[in-house]
Amino acid sequence: MTIRTDALPTQEMTINMGPQHPSTHGVLRVILTTDGEVVTRAVPDVGYLHRGLEKIGERVTYAQYMPFTDRLDYLAAMNCNCAWAWTVEKLAKIEVPERAEFLRVIVCELNRISSHLIAFGSYTADMGAFTPFLYAIRERERVNDLFEMLCGSRLTYNYARVGGVSADAPPGFLEKSKEFLDYFEPKLDEYNNLISYNKIFVHRLANVAVIPAEEAVAYGLTGPNLRGSGVPFDLRKDEPYSVYPKFDFKVCVGTGERGTLGDCFDRYMVRINEMRESAKIVRQALAQIPDGPVLAKVPRLFKPPVGEAYFRSECPRGETGIYLISDGSVNPFRLKIRTGSFVTMNIFEKVTRGLMIADVVAVIGSFDIILPEIDR
Amino acid sequence: MEALAISLVNAVPLLGGVPLWAVTLLLMVVVAVVILVFALTFEGVGSLVLRKVAGDIQARIGPNRVGPNGMLQFLADGVKLVLKEDIIPANADRLLFKLAPYFVFVGSFAAFVVVPFGVGLIAADLNIGIYYVMAVTSLVVIGVLLAGWASNNKWALLGGMRAAAQIVSYEIPVGMALIPAVLIAGSLSLQDIVRSQGGLLGIFGWNLFHNPFTFFSFFLYFTAAQAETNQTPFDLPEAESELVSGYNVEYSGIRFGLFFLAEFGDMFIVAALATACFLGGWNVPFFNAGTLPWIWGNLLSLGVFLGKAFTMVLIMMWVRWTLPRLRVDQLMRMSWKYLVPLTFVNLLGVSLWLLVFKGKGIPAMIASLLG
Numbered sequence: 001m002t003i004r005t006d007a008l009p010t011q012e013m014t015i016n017m018g019p020q021h022p023s024t025h026g027v028l029r030v031i032l033t034t035d036g037e038v039v040t041r042a043v044p045d046v047g048y049l050h051r052g053l054e055k056i057g058e059r060v061t062y063a064q065y066m067p068f069t070d071r072l073d074y075l076a077a078m079n080c081n082c083a084w085a086w087t088v089e090k091l092a093k094i095e096v097p098e099r100a101e102f103l104r105v106i107v108c109e110l111n112r113i114s115s116h117l118i119a120f121g122s123y124t125a126d127m128g129a130f131t132p133f134l135y136a137i138r139e140r141e142r143v144n145d146l147f148e149m150l151c152g153s154r155l156t157y158n159y160a161r162v163g164g165v166s167a168d169a170p171p172g173f174l175e176k177s178k179e180f181l182d183y184f185e186p187k188l189d190e191y192n193n194l195i196s197y198n199k200i201f202v203h204r205l206a207n208v209a210v211i212p213a214e215e216a217v218a219y220g221l222t223g224p225n226l227r228g229s230g231v232p233f234d235l236r237k238d239e240p241y242s243v244y245p246k247f248d249f250k251v252c253v254g255t256g257e258r259g260t261l262g263d264c265f266d267r268y269m270v271r272i273n274e275m276r277e278s279a280k281i282v283r284q285a286l287a288q289i290p291d292g293p294v295l296a297k298v299p300r301l302f303k304p305p306v307g308e309a310y311f312r313s314e315c316p317r318g319e320t321g322i323y324l325i326s327d328g329s330v331n332p333f334r335l336k337i338r339t340g341s342f343v344t345m346n347i348f349e350k351v352t353r354g355l356m357i358a359d360v361v362a363v364i365g366s367f368d369i370i371l372p373e374i375d376r
Numbered sequence: 377m378e379a380l381a382i383s384l385v386n387a388v389p390l391l392g393g394v395p396l397w398a399v400t401l402l403l404m405v406v407v408a409v410v411i412l413v414f415a416l417t418f419e420g421v422g423s424l425v426l427r428k429v430a431g432d433i434q435a436r437i438g439p440n441r442v443g444p445n446g447m448l449q450f451l452a453d454g455v456k457l458v459l460k461e462d463i464i465p466a467n468a469d470r471l472l473f474k475l476a477p478y479f480v481f482v483g484s485f486a487a488f489v490v491v492p493f494g495v496g497l498i499a500a501d502l503n504i505g506i507y508y509v510m511a512v513t514s515l516v517v518i519g520v521l522l523a524g525w526a527s528n529n530k531w532a533l534l535g536g537m538r539a540a541a542q543i544v545s546y547e548i549p550v551g552m553a554l555i556p557a558v559l560i561a562g563s564l565s566l567q568d569i570v571r572s573q574g575g576l577l578g579i580f581g582w583n584l585f586h587n588p589f590t591f592f593s594f595f596l597y598f599t600a601a602q603a604e605t606n607q608t609p610f611d612l613p614e615a616e617s618e619l620v621s622g623y624n625v626e627y628s629g630i631r632f633g634l635f636f637l638a639e640f641g642d643m644f645i646v647a648a649l650a651t652a653c654f655l656g657g658w659n660v661p662f663f664n665a666g667t668l669p670w671i672w673g674n675l676l677s678l679g680v681f682l683g684k685a686f687t688m689v690l691i692m693m694w695v696r697w698t699l700p701r702l703r704v705d706q707l708m709r710m711s712w713k714y715l716v717p718l719t720f721v722n723l724l725g726v727s728l729w730l731l732v733f734k735g736k737g738i739p740a741m742i743a744s745l746l747g
Contacts, residue, residue, distance in 0.1 A: 015530045022620060037534070037704050128608065128615065128701025134434040194698075200609055201700045357534070358618050358703045 012040060019048045023126045023361045026371030030348075030364075034357060042352040042360055044345050049375035057335030062088050062162055062302055065332075070156035072320075072337065073373045075118050078104075078111035078147070079315040081160035086241060087311040087322040088162045092304035096296055100164035101243045102289040106177065107150065107159060109278040109285070113184070114143040115316035116271045116278075116368075123268060123365040124195050127204050132195045139187055142180050149173050162302060164295035174286050181279050188276055196272060205268060206259030209351040209363045216262065219347040223318025223340045224274060225367055228254040228267030235314040247284045249277045264366035271368065303330055317341050317368055337376060341369040407499050411488045419640035420450035426640075426693050433697045457633035465528060465626050472526035477627070477634035479519025484641035486512040491648045492566045494658050494677035495666050505566035506558060509649065510551055513604075516638065517543040520613060520623050523635070527626035535622025538704055539606065539613035545711040546604040552719035553597035556590050556726040557583050557653035560735070570657030574664065582656040586737035589725035594654040596719050598688075601650070603707065605642035607692055609699040612707060647688035648681075655684050 013034050019027040027048035033041040053072060057065050069080040082104045089096060121136030144154040149170055151159040159166055195201055211221070216229035226233055234251040236244045252273035254266025306328040312321035318340020327333040344367045352360050385399055424439065427449070431438020439446035464473055490505040492498045502508050517540050524536015558564055560583055561572035575581045583590045603610035614622035624635045651657055658677035666673055702710070733741070 013530060015534075023618065037538075124700065128611070129699060131434050131697050134436060138435055195700065198700060200702055203706060204700060204703055356703055356705060358612075358615070358701075361618050 010035070017042075017360070024364055025122065025369055028364070028369065028371055028374070030360065032357065032360065037356050037358075039352055039355050039357060039360055042349060042355075044348050046342070046345060046371075046374050049371045051372075051376065053376045054335050054337055057332050059331060061330045062304070062332065065335075066160065066162075067156065067158045070158055071372055072339070072376065073115075073315065073317060073341075073370055074155060075370055076111050076115040076316045077155065077157050078107040078159060079115075079313070080320060081157060082108055082242075083311065083313045083315065083320045083322055085160040085162055085164075086313060087309055087324050088304065090311045091307060091309035091324050091326055092162075092302075094163050094296055094298060096164055097293045098243065098290050099168070099292040100294040100296075102285050103165050103169060103294060104160060105243055105247075106282055106285045106289075107147070107157075107165075109282045110143050110146060110177065110180075112278045112316045113275050113282075114140045116275045117143075119271050119316070119365075119368040120191065120268070120275075123368070124201070126361050126365040127201060129195055129198075129201070132191060135187070135191070135194075139184055142183070146173065146177055146180060149176065161295060161298075163298040164293070166295075168294045174289065177282060178286055181283055185276065185279055188272060191272065196269070202258045202265060204358075204362060205265035205366070206263055208259075208264045208359050209355065209366065210260045211262040211347065211351060213262065215347070219350075220343045221318070221340075221347065222343065223314065223316070224252075224270045225267055225318060225340070225344055227252060228270045228366075229262035230254050230256070230266075235312060235319060239312070241311075241313060243285075244281075246288065247281045249281050249284075252277060264362050267366040267368075301330060303328060312338070315340060317370060317373060318344065320373075339373040339376065341367070341371075341373040342376075344369060345374060411499055412485070415485055415488050415641055415644075416637065418644055419637045420454060422640040422643065422689065423453065423636070424450040425690075426696075429690065429693045430697050433694070454633070457636070458630050460629035462629040462631060463626075467528045468626065469526040469528065472522045473626075474631070476519045476523035476526060477631045477638075479522060480516050480638045481519075481634040481641075483513055483515030483519060484638040484645065486515070487645045488641070490566055491645070492570050492652050492657055493681055494674040496670065497658075497674050497678055498567055501565055501567045504564045506554055506564050506569075506649075506653075509566075509645065510547065510554075513642070513645065514543070514547065516642070523627070524623040527623070529626050531619045531621075532623050532625045535613045535615075535619045535625070538619075539623055541704075542606065542610065542612060542707060542711075543604055545708060546600050546610075546715070549596060549600035549711060549715040549719045550604050552716070552723050553593045553600055554649065554653055555723055556586075556593045559726055559730055560586060560590070560737075566652050566657075570652050570659060573656040574659045578661040579656065580739035581659065582654060584654045584656075585739055587726065587729045587733075588738075589722050589729060590654065590737075593719070593722050593726065594650065596715060596722060597654070598646075598650055600711075600715050600719070601646040602692065602695070603711070605646055606639070607643065607646075608696040609701050610707060611696075611701060612704055615701060643689055643692055644685065647685040647692065650688050651681060651684040655688075657681060657684075 015032045015034060016029060017032050018024040018029040024030065029045040029048065031043045031045060032039055051071070053068055056068055066081060066084060069084040070077040072080040117136040117140045121133035124132040147157055148154050150173055151157045151166060211229050213229045213231050216226050216231060230253050232251045232253045235241070237251055252270050254261055254270055256266060257269065258265045304326045306326055308323070308325040310321060310323045312319050319338065320340065321338035323336040324332050325334040348363070352363055355363070382396065385396065424447070428438045439449040442448045442452045464470055487509045489499045490502050490508055520539040521536045524532045524539070557569050561569040563569065573581050573583055579585070584594050585591065606613050614624065624632055627635060658681035660676055660680050668676065
């Protein structure tokens with residue numbers, strides 16, 4: 001947009017978007033400098049939800065830290081639980097029973113579905129269509145029911161343990177999971193018919209905030225945000241962990257099908273398609289799950305050997321890497337967590353320059369950020 | 377109104393001693409109160425229906441606590457709005473802040489005056505009916521702009537500016553899309569427009585089926601009118617997810633209530649105009665309600681009119697809960713690049729049609745062919 005120099009003198013306006021704003025997905029504060037509706041600069045100001053999760057890690061034992069990982073990304077608590085368990089197991093070289101690994105994969109992928117459902121729903125709500133949000137909530141409710149069966153809670157699960165999982169699947173859980181998938185997979189087509197290819201929706205997202213592949217890599221984007229730019233990088237495939245190599249699934253990437261490769265629509269579509277792939281993984285895991293114990297023998301006063309470990313896993317919002325240094329005591333010596341949403345905020349200022357205010361909302365939604373993960 | 381007063385004075389000998397102006401004034405007040413009651417009832421019930429429809433569409437229940445099946449929810453909402461503390465921000469422009477809701481409410485309420493509810497049910501059959509509606513509903517833009525400005529809140533200001541740009545832009549296509557009905561009736565009076573769609577052709581007497589251009593014009597009008605009254609997918613001035621709540625973000629209590637009521641009032645006005653100008657208004661298909669006794673004829677035509685208008689309102693609600701929202705530049709582009717030229721071409725088409733076929737519509741031509 002060109003601004004005439006001979007026009008009436010106008011001032012740029014500075015607006016606080018957040019920390020309390022309906023579409024910043026939490027307590028994110030964005031300082032917008034706008035010229036009318038056009039954003040000249042949008043600076044994210046993070047830290048309103050800082051709880052010192054990493055420092056807390058140095059004061060509690062390895063097992064005690066598990067509930068804190070629930071609060072790392074409350075929409076994908078299972079993934080964070082398992083990430084922590086895998087890291088500690090890597091540090092202490094613990095062998096995990098295979099059934100436990102299968103259960104972990106099942107809950108991780110179910111949680112990925114429920115997390116992507118929220119991403120999908122809240123994104124459409126951000127774009128002004130409130131109805132799909134409630135459809136997404138309706139489906140997520142069934143995942144929550146499944147997890148309630150498994151571990152008794154519906155949001156912060158505290159399900160994984162160092163060396164396995166806290167409890168075996170109760171009778172009926174595996175069947176119910178399959179029932180859910182049978183119910184859920186056709187719903188994805190319904191969403192696509194209802195909103196994904198809606199003309200207004202496509203026009204709002206296509207060609208907005210395009211991130212070319214090399215830029216996405218340079219800024220360290222991971223997860224669906226990176227794959228939206230067409231980079232087929234998925235830790236489940238490229239750095240396989242747990243029992244993921246046993247499953248056949250596709251890495252979904254953006255294709256630029258409605259606009260430029262790497263725009264908001266691609267990032268949105270990657271999540272929709274990933275839900276389908278996750279469902280595929282869960283189906284295979286349900287079919288192949290072996291019998292056996294679900295928890296390895298880990299001493300109550302667990303002391304890993306001196307050393308350090310870095311483990312990264314594919315969480316719904318990108319790579320969650322946990323770096324752990326042990327000095328041989330019951331507490332970690334140092335803990336650092338790298339999360340997808342936090343790294344994504346790097347590119348925020350760059351891609352939002354010159355967009356409209358409504359597009360800033362579209363960008364925040366397309367990154368699917370979650371604030372506890374950014375602020376930790 | 378004065379004619380009615382004279383006939384009333386003649387009919388009721390008791391009123392003989394009262395001056396004519398007083399009777400007229402009294403009648404005016406009575407009519408105004410009746411319309412206000414209707415408007416408020418519609419707005420209340422409308423808000424309930426909106427929430428019930430939303431509940432249905434969104435696979436949830438909707439309000440069901442107050443009264444049987446939640447039927448009295450709107451009363452509870454109304455009482456709550458009236459009782460709530462009226463907060464005026466410290467740095468607001470107090471006078472303008474207080475004034476703004478009235479502009480918005482009056483703009484929407486005053487349009488009810490010329491809505492043709494039935495054969496003889498119209499508060500004032502102005503000979504400039506449509507023009508009047510266009511004029512008074514434009515008052516809304518002043519109110520919205522005032523609200524946005526006086527709140528001294530940047531989100532509200534953005535909302536107000538959006539609303540001003542949007543309402544002004546869409547005024548033109550709305551007006552242009554309504555003119556075909558005026559051309560066919562040869563009158564700006566809404567009663568004349570409705571009467572022109574009567575006759576024995578049933579629903580084919582409607583302007584909607586008059587010729588291809590009027591058919592098109594109905595949809596143009598409906599789209600543009602949705603935008604002019606800030607309905608989804610054009611609800612940018614109050615875009616909740618972008619501007620928090622837009623121009624009314626700082627309002628609370630009954631001042632917010634007035635904005636809220638005006639929104640439903642606008643919804644009804646759009647539906648009523650669409651009904652009157654394109655869907656035959658109060659005309660009962662294959663039947664002339666004017667031949668019935670006054671009271672029955674009016675009741676029947678009122679029922680038909682409200683039935684059509686409420687159907688339109690329901691369609692608006694359906695659209696509202698289905699579509700996402702446009703971006704502000706897309707909204708402007710849609711108005712100036714598509715709707716305005718289309719309505720102009722359409723108007724030209726209707727005029728040429730009327731000129732070439734001497735004012736006859738397709739159904740009338742077919743009817744005359746068949747004898």
